[in-house]
Amino acid sequence: MKTIYSFPLLLLYVLLFGLAIYGCSIPTDTLSDRQSSNDNPGDFDILKVRANYEEEMSKLSNLKLRARIKKKEF
Structure with missing residues (x-):
């Protein structure tokens, strides 16, 4: 019998063979892996960004509060 x-x-x-090769070539590193290694100084650190954001927001709210107090004094 002939196939x-x-x-x-x-x-x-x-197509299946191509997808298998493509699937094996996808990098498996995650964001936590990239954060834990400090090889690249441009790594994204969400905790530092969040701390800077909260600090700037507190400064801004303090300035707004001071402006309201000065406005009421005059």
């Missing part, structure tokens, strides 16, 4: 390979089946095999 007949049709074009759509052959195309399916090629």
Whole structure:
């Protein structure tokens, strides 16, 4: 008995093989892995960004409060 390979089946095999190779080449590092290694000084550190944001917001609210107090004094 002869095995007949049709074009759509052959195309399916090629696509599956290509997806398998592509899937193996995807980097598996996560954000936590990148944060834990300090090899790159440009690494994104969400905790530092959050701390800076909260500090700036507290400064801004203090300035607004001072402006209200000065406004009421005059």
